[in-house]
Amino acid sequence: MTDILTTKELGKNFKNKHVLNQINIHVPEGKIYCIMGPNGAGKSTLLKMISGIEKPTEGDINFKGENWKREDLKTIGSLIEEPGLFDNLTVEDNIKLKLKLHHVENKDQEQILNMLGFGDHNQEKVKGFSTGMRQRLGIALAFMGNPDLVVLDEPTNGLDTFGIHELRELLMLEKKQGKTIIIASHMLSEIQKVADRIAILGNGELLLEEDYDQKTDLEDLFISTLEKAGIKHD
Numbered sequence: 001m002t003d004i005l006t007t008k009e010l011g012k013n014f015k016n017k018h019v020l021n022q023i024n025i026h027v028p029e030g031k032i033y034c035i036m037g038p039n040g041a042g043k044s045t046l047l048k049m050i051s052g053i054e055k056p057t058e059g060d061i062n063f064k065g066e067n068w069k070r071e072d073l074k075t076i077g078s079l080i081e082e083p084g085l086f087d088n089l090t091v092e093d094n095i096k097l098k099l100k101l102h103h104v105e106n107k108d109q110e111q112i113l114n115m116l117g118f119g120d121h122n123q124e125k126v127k128g129f130s131t132g133m134r135q136r137l138g139i140a141l142a143f144m145g146n147p148d149l150v151v152l153d154e155p156t157n158g159l160d161t162f163g164i165h166e167l168r169e170l171l172m173l174e175k176k177q178g179k180t181i182i183i184a185s186h187m188l189s190e191i192q193k194v195a196d197r198i199a200i201l202g203n204g205e206l207l208l209e210e211d212y213d214q215k216t217d218l219e220d221l222f223i224s225t226l227e228k229a230g231i232k233h234d
């Protein structure tokens with residue numbers, strides 16, 4: 001299996017604080033890669049480096065066999081923290097703008113929007129949207145423009161049960177169509193349903209990376225991995 005993205009000895013410092021140390025991850029092409037870890041473990045920081053929001057302090061990111069370059073962001077969709085939306089624009093215009101800014105086109109826009117429940121909201125301005133609707137649109141935007149890799153940080157944030165179900169269906173469909181998806185999440189029950197490979201971060205270190213068979217109890221694995229590393233609740 002080819003890896004679409006790998007990191008080599010990747011590290012990040014904020015001032016004198018080491019947030020990530022010598023991270024080597026291997027993300028297989030066309031699969032769902034899930035990153036777990038306690039609060040402050042460095043999950044978002046790792047995703048931000050992959051999405052070009054933060055620069056690594058040391059090490060490399062390799063994307064499609066070459067050193068990561070800014071131009072790769074044309075084919076890397078992401079939702080990190082708050083969805084970046086233009087409140088005064090409609091759903092449709094937010095999408096048009098994103099596609100224009102990234103100089104890309106989209107072919108399955110309608111399908112993604114329908115799957116995330118936007119059938120009747122296309123012409124509505126984003127301004128009045130609830131947290132969950134904003135999150136749904138943020139997810140939709142991450143998939144627009146037919147990216148090869150989609151990076152999602154806590155995608156279930158603010159989603160109701162329908163939203164979580166729709167997100168799962170979308171992830172499975174996009175995977176079937178060949179996309180690679182990286183997700184950081186605390187929702188172990190959801191990870192258990194979709195992950196092909198998992199990684200556990202703790203104290204800025206990669207504690208575990210392995211293929212996931214869906215039978216292993218993720219909570220047990222998570223807790224035992226952290227305990228082995230001497231990481232406990234405060």
Ligand SMILES: Nc1ncnc2c1ncn2[C@@H]1O[C@H](COP(=O)(O)OP(=O)(O)OP(=O)(O)O)[C@@H](O)[C@H]1O
Nearest residue numbers: 014015017019037038039040041042043044045046
């Ligand atoms: N811009 C920044 N400046 C200084 N410190 C930062 C910055 N961004 C993140 N950190 C620190 O880096 C560490 C890792 O943060 P990060 O957000 O990556 O963790 P996380 O695993 O995503 O946590 P959570 O599960 O709480 O979202 C934390 O201690 C955080 O305070």
